[in-house]
Amino acid sequence: MMKKRPLILITNDDGITAPGIRALISVMQQLGDIIVVAPDGPQSGTGHAITINNTLHLEKISKPDAAFEEYACSGTPVDCVKFAVSEIIKGKPDLCVSGINHGSNSSINVIYSGTMSAAVEAGIEGIPSIGFSLQDFDWNADFDAITPFVKEIASKVLETGLPEGTILNVNFPKLKREDIKGVKICRQAKAIWLETFDKRKTPMGRDYYWLTGEFKNLDNGEDTDEWALKNGYVSIVPVQFDLTAYHAMQFLNSWNL
Amino acid sequence: MMKKRPLILITNDDGITAPGIRALISVMQQLGDIIVVAPDGPQSGTGHAITINNTLHLEKISKPDAAFEEYACSGTPVDCVKFAVSEIIKGKPDLCVSGINHGSNSSINVIYSGTMSAAVEAGIEGIPSIGFSLQDFDWNADFDAITPFVKEIASKVLETGLPEGTILNVNFPKLKREDIKGVKICRQAKAIWLETFDKRKTPMGRDYYWLTGEFKNLDNGEDTDEWALKNGYVSIVPVQFDLTAYHAMQFLNSWNL
Numbered sequence: 001m002m003k004k005r006p007l008i009l010i011t012n013d014d015g016i017t018a019p020g021i022r023a024l025i026s027v028m029q030q031l032g033d034i035i036v037v038a039p040d041g042p043q044s045g046t047g048h049a050i051t052i053n054n055t056l057h058l059e060k061i062s063k064p065d066a067a068f069e070e071y072a073c074s075g076t077p078v079d080c081v082k083f084a085v086s087e088i089i090k091g092k093p094d095l096c097v098s099g100i101n102h103g104s105n106s107s108i109n110v111i112y113s114g115t116m117s118a119a120v121e122a123g124i125e126g127i128p129s130i131g132f133s134l135q136d137f138d139w140n141a142d143f144d145a146i147t148p149f150v151k152e153i154a155s156k157v158l159e160t161g162l163p164e165g166t167i168l169n170v171n172f173p174k175l176k177r178e179d180i181k182g183v184k185i186c187r188q189a190k191a192i193w194l195e196t197f198d199k200r201k202t203p204m205g206r207d208y209y210w211l212t213g214e215f216k217n218l219d220n221g222e223d224t225d226e227w228a229l230k231n232g233y234v235s236i237v238p239v240q241f242d243l244t245a246y247h248a249m250q251f252l253n254s255w256n257l
Numbered sequence: 258m259m260k261k262r263p264l265i266l267i268t269n270d271d272g273i274t275a276p277g278i279r280a281l282i283s284v285m286q287q288l289g290d291i292i293v294v295a296p297d298g299p300q301s302g303t304g305h306a307i308t309i310n311n312t313l314h315l316e317k318i319s320k321p322d323a324a325f326e327e328y329a330c331s332g333t334p335v336d337c338v339k340f341a342v343s344e345i346i347k348g349k350p351d352l353c354v355s356g357i358n359h360g361s362n363s364s365i366n367v368i369y370s371g372t373m374s375a376a377v378e379a380g381i382e383g384i385p386s387i388g389f390s391l392q393d394f395d396w397n398a399d400f401d402a403i404t405p406f407v408k409e410i411a412s413k414v415l416e417t418g419l420p421e422g423t424i425l426n427v428n429f430p431k432l433k434r435e436d437i438k439g440v441k442i443c444r445q446a447k448a449i450w451l452e453t454f455d456k457r458k459t460p461m462g463r464d465y466y467w468l469t470g471e472f473k474n475l476d477n478g479e480d481t482d483e484w485a486l487k488n489g490y491v492s493i494v495p496v497q498f499d500l501t502a503y504h505a506m507q508f509l510n511s512w513n514l
Contacts, residue, residue, distance in 0.1 A: 044309060044310065045306060045307045045310070047304040047307070047335075048304030048306075048368050048369055048374075049302060049304045049305075049306040049369075050302045050304070051302070051468055052301060052302040052468055053299055053301065053302070055465045055466065056454070056465065056466040056467070056468060057465055057466070058464070058466065075468075082452045083466075086453060086454055110500055117304065124368070124449060125449060156512050163505040163508050165447075168509075183514035185510050187506070188501045190422075190499070192381060192383075195339045195343045197340065197343055207314075207315070208312045208314055209314070210312060210313070211307060211313060211332075211336065211339065236509060237501055238501065238505035238506060238509055239502060240500055240501075240505075241365070241500075242444075242447070243367055243494075243496045243497055243498075243500070244444040244494055244495065244496065244497075245420070245422070245423045245495040246444065246495075248423040248495035249442050252442045252495055257413070257439070257440035257493075
């Protein structure tokens, strides 16, 4: 008996022309039928933003005889997922994959990441979902080294599903294929960005700023994503969107408000 | 012995001119010295977005003899907190409060909310932090009804602090003061937005869309923020930024990747 090919939604936050999403498309074509809905330009650092105070545009950019449909969206990565589910697929795909991001989304970066927010949005909508990121900001990063892992992890999710309310945050170290030691299931490392604002002058003499910062890992644990990446492993952190800090409820109830 | 007045950072996502932040300023002036750094326009639904592909502007808008300093920022609510800590206060305030939002940020809305993301950013930076939201989108909503609760909750946080890595998501029902039954410590209700895109035509005949949607509570629990608000209580959900789904790690480790 032929098994129906799964339908896989692909998105990202670097924009539809990024090499990272092209690598992801190549892998997913081996696993199922695909639909691509991605931002029409870079959307890094957009977090879980949605577009409610502005209009949205959606363009089908694939040719009628293409192997799969591709859409460019003027909105955020989260808008892309909402568009795909509500207007294009008009239902749930079997899997949503986001990335492959040019740059790591490990540790606290999960919160700022458009790549991961797209994956989380799919998770909220009940779709098994994975965000993939490579610890290399280079536009011409070596995605070939990691595609076997991408395929294996996506296959596992298609095969067994994910625990309810769980999304995978997968990060890859910048290493050659043969130097990657394996895969580790991790927790999110505690870390912060130490910000500095680069102050400059416009040609008219007005001050303006660029946000810059330095990532600082505050976590010495050997069970974190930061540790795994630093030691040559692929990190997988299961991520949830129930943000309730259950352990704090008892303390707050002692306030007797 | 005189106790030093605490320093309180105030921000929001509806923009610095919103009545909600004015109400919050009035309350916080009773509790400490304040600094206001808020977006120069509406930033609802921006989530945890930061501005990395664009320039930022910061204007001091308070007069030299004003009772407190006020800054308008061209960035997102999260940018405002980063600016305040890094460039204005050059250190940590004793408390950060965000809001009072015009509209609820209960349940899954915590993820899309600029108000809550500003509070979470402060929490990541180690600052005790609270987001306040009123279940009323009206620009002229009745904030007076809830200011006694805002003052009590903020006082408690100043007095006792919060468990590490925890931020408060406080939501108020749209009720008269005397009809509010009390305060409940809650968990985040499971809910989703059922999206529809309102398709229109530009004057040039090109399709464009507005994101709209209907909120759907999927959670029958009586310990949720949705239940509390519906039953006349103020809801407080402790929120965390460690998104690790610890309960899923055992399942993932069984994959033997």
